[in-house]
Amino acid sequence: GHNQNNGLSPQEPLKNIYYALLKLHTDENNPGRICMADGLYGNYINNxxxxxxxxDYTSLIGESEEGVIWDGQDTTSMITSYNTLNDFAIENITALRAGNPNIETPWFSFLLFNSVKLKNISISETSILNRLIYNGQRYADSSYFKNxxxxNxxxxxxxxxxxxxxNTQQKYCxxxxxxxxxxLPIFENEWNGSGSALQVHGSDEAQKKVEIKNLLLSENQYEDNIWIGASAMALSNGDYTLTNATIAHNLSDGPSCAVHLANxxxxxxxxIFYGLRSRSFF
Known part of the structure; x- marks a missing residue:
């Protein structure tokens, strides 16, 4: 592709995703879609x-999960938002080699959002001080995370x-x-180098209903002498339903290796739960 193309057809593709995002003009009545062809995307690969x-109101859709590869090449973060994000989606990508173990920047960071959807995403080969996928502050009924x-x-x-x-009105995920x-933890970082595989937290005022289906948490490790957590899941302030889960061979130096629930x-x-090693189970 080339950024001088119009980007409106496979015959006239743009070169860069960031440039396609700059060209979009979207609103609630005119959502936008960026279709990503199979290939490598990275700072040192195609700029x-x-x-x-x-x-807002934008979808990034890959041709295939295995074929669309975002190579972070040690960049600190892959995608972020600075303001409230409405109706945003990513589908069909493999993301690898991003993050910096010395910089507190989430890999996928959506600070405030209403209706964010992530589907068919694979992440590997990453070392990061903060969270790999972080969705903070509030979310709407239609938010979901699938596949x-x-x-590693x-x-x-x-x-x-x-x-x-x-005072968040919509509280379903x-x-x-x-x-x-x-x-696994970043062992050399005592403050923020470890965390549960899956964390879902809320406030007393904004308790939420969370449905978790078809979950596998295996061979994860938690090490933190400051915060109470678990190597598999840490949950708080919500109504949680877990269906069809396998939680196995997780190790924790903290009080829990399977599930830590607060309020x-x-x-x-x-x-099923098996092969768990910790000072306590729940």
């Missing part, structure tokens, strides 16, 4: 400018969803087909 700046695989990574929580915004395997409800259906 891709990571981190990308997410746009997410995070493997290091750092704080692999997948963190937080809702600390009080769905996670489907989530796999987090071998997420909320937790229901489990058709799930």
């Amino acid at each position: 891709e400018s990571f981190p990308l700046l997410a746009r 997410i695989r995070i493997e 990574t290091h750092g704080n929580a692999a997948f963190s969803i937080k809702n600390y915004q009080p 769905e996670l489907i087909n989530i796999q987090i395997i071998r997420h 909320g409800q937790f229901k489990i259906y058709n799930s």
Whole structure:
């Protein structure tokens, strides 16, 4: 592709995702879609400018999860947003080699958002001080995260969803087909080098309903003498339902290796826990 093309057809593709985002003019009635062809995208490969700046009412859709590869090449972050983000989606990408273990920057960072969807995402070969996927402050009923695989990574929580915004009206979130395997601490960082594989937190004022279906958390490790957590899941301030989960061979030097729940409800259906090592189970 070339950024002098019009970018409106496969015959006239643009070169860079960041440039396509700059060209879009979207609103609630005119959403935009950026279609990414199979190939490598990276700062040193095709001058891709990571981190990308997410746009309202925009979808980034890859041709295939295996074929569209975002190579961070040690950049600190892949995509971020600075203001409230509305109706944003990413589908069908493999992302690897991003993050800096000495800089506190989430890999995918959406600070405030309404209706964010991540689907068919694979993440690997990453070492990061903060969270790999971080969705903070508030989220809407239609937000969901589906077919997410995070493997062979290091750092704080692999997948963190937080809702600390009080008086939030919409409080539902769905996670489907989530796999987090071998997420390990950054041992040389005493303050923020470890975290649970999956974290979901809320405030007392904004408790939420969270549905988690088809979950695999395996061979993850938690090491933190400051915060209470678990190598698999840390949950708080919500109504959680877990269905069809396998939580196995997770190791924790803290009080829990399977699930740590603070101030909320937790229901489990058709799930198995085994091979867990910790000072306590729940």
